[in-house]
Amino acid sequence: MFETMNETPEISIVVPVYNEKALLEELCTRLISVCKGLNRSYEILIVDDGSDDGSFEKLQRIKGDDETLRLIRFTRNFGQQAAVLAGFRMSRGKIVVQLDSDLQNPPEEIPKLLSVMTDEIDLVTTVSKNRQDGLIRVLGSKFLLGFGQMLFGKAVKLNLSSFRVMRRSVIDKIEACPDRSRYMAVLMSWMGLPNVEVEVEHHARKEGVTKYSYLTLLKLSWDLVTGYSNFPLRLVTYMGLFGACMGFLIMLFLLYQRVVNGILIEGFIVLSAVFAFFAGVQLLSIGFLGEYLGRVHSQTQGRPDYIVGKVVE
Ligand code: UDP
Ligand code: MG
Numbered sequence: 001m002f003e004t005m006n007e008t009p010e011i012s013i014v015v016p017v018y019n020e021k022a023l024l025e026e027l028c029t030r031l032i033s034v035c036k037g038l039n040r041s042y043e044i045l046i047v048d049d050g051s052d053d054g055s056f057e058k059l060q061r062i063k064g065d066d067e068t069l070r071l072i073r074f075t076r077n078f079g080q081q082a083a084v085l086a087g088f089r090m091s092r093g094k095i096v097v098q099l100d101s102d103l104q105n106p107p108e109e110i111p112k113l114l115s116v117m118t119d120e121i122d123l124v125t126t127v128s129k130n131r132q133d134g135l136i137r138v139l140g141s142k143f144l145l146g147f148g149q150m151l152f153g154k155a156v157k158l159n160l161s162s163f164r165v166m167r168r169s170v171i172d173k174i175e176a177c178p179d180r181s182r183y184m185a186v187l188m189s190w191m192g193l194p195n196v197e198v199e200v201e202h203h204a205r206k207e208g209v210t211k212y213s214y215l216t217l218l219k220l221s222w223d224l225v226t227g228y229s230n231f232p233l234r235l236v237t238y239m240g241l242f243g244a245c246m247g248f249l250i251m252l253f254l255l256y257q258r259v260v261n262g263i264l265i266e267g268f269i270v271l272s273a274v275f276a277f278f279a280g281v282q283l284l285s286i287g288f289l290g291e292y293l294g295r296v297h298s299q300t301q302g303r304p305d306y307i308v309g310k311v312v313e
Contacts, residue, residue: 009041009068011114012093016083017101018049021058022207027101028062028069034107035068038114045070046101047087050077060312071312078306080162080211081182086306088171097165098184102205104132105163109200113165122193123166125159128202133210140214144221148186151229156192160185163200179227182305186224226291233292236285243281247274 013031017024028044035042048056048071056073063069072086084098095117099105105126113124131138141160149158162185173191174182212220225231250270257263 007041009043009093011035011038011040011042011095011097012087012091013042013044013097013099013110014084014087014091015044015046015099015101016049016080016087017046017051017055017059018077018080018083018211019051019053019055020101020208021051021053021055023102024055024058024062026206027103027107028059030103030107032068034110038111043068043070043091043093045072045087045091047083048073049080049083050074056310063312067313071310072308073310073312075307075309081184082306084162084184085174085182086308088174090311091171094168095165096168096171099163102208104203104205106201106203109163110165112200113163113198116196116198117165117167120194121196122170123188123195124164125188125195125197126161126163126200127159127197128161129199131202132204136214137210140217144224147221148224148228151225151231152190156189157195157197158186158189159197160189164188183220183224183227186228190228222291226295232288236281236288239281240285243277246277250274 013035015027015031020027031044035044046059046069048059050073056071059071063071070090072090074083074086087098088096095114097110097113099107099110109126113126117124131141133141145158145160148160149156152158164185166188170188170191170193173193174184174187177187179187254265254267254270257265
C-alpha cells in the first residue's frame with residue numbers, strides 16, 4: 001500500500017551511476033530490502049550519468065514494472081554532482097537520502113542515519129569509520145578536507161562525504177543558489193544547517209574501478225578553492241606586496257652602499273632575481289584572474305548542469 005506512485009513518498013533515495021553494471025543487481029536488491037524494512041513509503045531514483053557499459057539497459061531490466069524504482073539517463077557523462085542534482089530535482093520525498101552506487105556506502109546504514117533525524121535536524125552527514133580506499137586517496141581526501149576547512153574557517157563545519165540524509169527544504173535551499181559550481185557536499189556544509197554527523201561503515205569497492213582519476217580529483221579540489229573562496233587572489237595580492245617591499249628594500253640597500261660606502265654593486269644578479277620574482281608573481285596573477293574570469297564566463301552562459309536523455313518511471 002505504500003508503494004503507489006500517486007502518493008508522495010516519505011523517503012527518496014538518490015543514487016548516481018556511472019559504469020557500474022556489475023554492481024547494479026546487488027545495489028538494487030540491498031536498497032529495496034533496506035527500504036522495505038523501514039515501513040515507510042519510498043522511491044529509489046537512479047541517475048545514469050551517461051554510462052556506456054550497458055548499465056542503463058541493466059537498470060531497465062531490474063526495474064521491470066516496479067514503480068518505486070525510477071530511472072533517469074543523461075545524454076552523456078556530466079559528472080557525479082550533476083547526476084545527484086538531477087536526482088534531487090526529480091525526487092518527491094520529504095526526506096532524501098544520497099549515497100554512491102558502488103556500495104562503498106553500505107545501504108544497511110540508512111536506517112541509522114534516519115533514526116537521528118529529529119525535528120530539529122535538517123541534515124545528517126557521515127564520517128567513515130575506516131575508509132577502504134588506497135593510501136594516496138585517503139591522504140588526498142584528508143588534505144582537501146583540512147585545506148577546505150582552513151579556507152572556510154571555524155564558521156563552517158566541512159564534510160565532504162557523499163553519503164547523507166536531508167530534508168526537502170535543503171534541496172530547496174540548493175536550488176536557491178544559482179551557482180555554476182554545485183559541489184553538493186561543500187554547498188551543504190556552507191549553509192550551516194542544523195546537522196548531526198554519524199559514523200558509518202565503509203566498504204572496499206567489490207567490482208569496477210573508481211571513476212575519479214587523480215587529475216579529476218585535482219580539478220574538483222581546484223573547483224572547491226576557486227568556487228568558494230578568493231584565497232588565490234588574496235595570495236597574489238600578498239605576494240605582490242611582498243615583492244614590492246623586497247624590491248624597495250633592495251633599492252634602499254643599493255643606494256646606501258653607493259652613497260655611504262661608495263660601493264657600486266654590479267646589478268645583474270640582483271636584477272635577475274628581482275625580475276624573476278616579479279615575472280612569476282605577474283604570471284601567477286594573470287593565471288588566477290583567468291580562473292575567476294572563466295567562472296564568470298561560464299556563469300553568464302548559464303547553461304544547464306546536464307541534459308536528460310530519457311526518463312523511465
Ligand atoms: N559517478 C557518477 N559520475 C561520474 C563519476 C562517478 O555518477 O562521472 C558515481 C559513481 O558511479 C559512484 C559515485 O559517483 O556511484 C562515486 O564514484 P566512485 O566510487 O568512482 O568514487 P570514489 O568512491 O572512488 O570516490
Ligand atoms: Mg566509490
